[in-house]
Amino acid sequence: MKIITTIAEARDCVRASRRDGKRIGLVPTMGALHAGHGALIERAVAECDFVVVSLFVNPTQFAPTEDLARYPRTFEQDKAYCEKLGADVIFAPAAGEMYPQEQITWVTVEKLTDKLCGASRPGHFRGVTTVCAKLFNITTPDVAYFGQKDAQQAVVIRRMIADLNLPLEIRVCPIVREPDGLAMSSRNRYLSPDERQRAVCLHHALEHSRQRAAEGCRDAATLISEMQAIIENARGRIDYINIVDTETLESIARIGQPCLVALAVHIGSTRLIDNCILDLK
């Protein structure tokens, strides 16, 4: 496995693979890899001939008040993990390689980005779409792999690919969970032991909504308020809980079509997100 830090090297090595007719897969990550990322890399290795894992903590998707500085960096472990899973290349550029001058060009996706996480993290998705466009242009993948845990991100990137005619497909892979149900996240390591126990409330709230819907409850407001009680009972501070259309991300009032139940909750000072899809067919 090769470790690459410059854009020029990345272009060279994908050019060579492309010339050999290889199918290129990209797994864009911010490092601090866990089994959720692992599932993306495994799927990429299974489906592609040449797999690039990018490790880049992208400054433009963090607000000044957010956790850019303390975001976990675990390069040596990430390297060993990628190697074990069969990735071909790690692309780990420094911030100055990705942003050598002031970034004045932005890719923005309207409408889908002003709700859910976009409402509480202004500018976040502009940073995500812009860095993904850059990574796609540098590594020219046939397929890029994203996790369903970042459900809104997946919807936004999918739309960006369609609207800009980017020549790649996207695969969105299921959420990977800890044994107690907590969704894997690089930010879970911020949690104290007590917070770690309470953090499972996000999963419990989602499971409750799934069960209540299966029992026949169709009213979104009822489900949301019951989820709210579960979160508050675990002393979680709710950023949002919403039930939305899986494509437009617009709130829905009655559970009918497949919908996304999504929530963001602060456990102590750590913001966690989780979601599930309700499909009653």
Place this chain on the structure above:
Amino acid sequence: MKIITTIAEARDCVRASRRDGKRIGLVPTMGALHAGHGALIERAVAECDFVVVSLFVNPTQFAPTEDLARYPRTFEQDKAYCEKLGADVIFAPAAGEMYPQEQITWVTVEKLTDKLCGASRPGHFRGVTTVCAKLFNITTPDVAYFGQKDAQQAVVIRRMIADLNLPLEIRVCPIVREPDGLAMSSRNRYLSPDERQRAVCLHHALEHSRQRAAEGCRDAATLISEMQAIIENARGRIDYINIVDTETLESIARIGQPCLVALAVHIGSTRLIDNCILDLK
């Protein structure tokens, strides 16, 4: 020469060329081709192995008040001209092929687009950068050719390519002029015979500034006011006349470094632009 109207066909034919190791050139146009476009196509044919000319009157770069509906469409002549010059493919999609659903993803370049033409045509450059990103992603050129007449557009696209790491180079080709000096433009055909005669005032004003600078005048305000007099004398209605840095497009007060003298003028109801570079070295 092939005529292609769908994105799928365009992808197929550039994929085949790329597999054969060909160098792909793209000349993005809105059709109504003239000798200025011709120079771009000739250069592309000279430098590349496979040349795509796109003909697409892009609705997203026109404001509702502008001339989208009456913009000249001369497809049969354009076709014959491209064929004569040796283009390999014309890509002429309908608006519904390029924008099959509401476009909510936009590529924007800040700062460079709020001046000169950007100030009088809000949204124009967002439409230009977005459609160019789409055309680049569809035709995956190694080189794209633009005309220096749209000087601001060239600066904006160059910056977009750098900021988004788009895998292509840009070539900017000199302005082609009519025998009396009027810059070639698809919009020249809107001019009445009287307006056509008066339209040469843009070129005269630029030549005047070039001569005055060569004689030693270094004061931008003086040059601008003398150019203004020349335009007004020909009953042109000035949108802007400015002298700016060739990269940042910021106004400059004294002619020192290479600078861009740019103007936009209404002759009757037709808006014309022209420019020259002053480099006193």
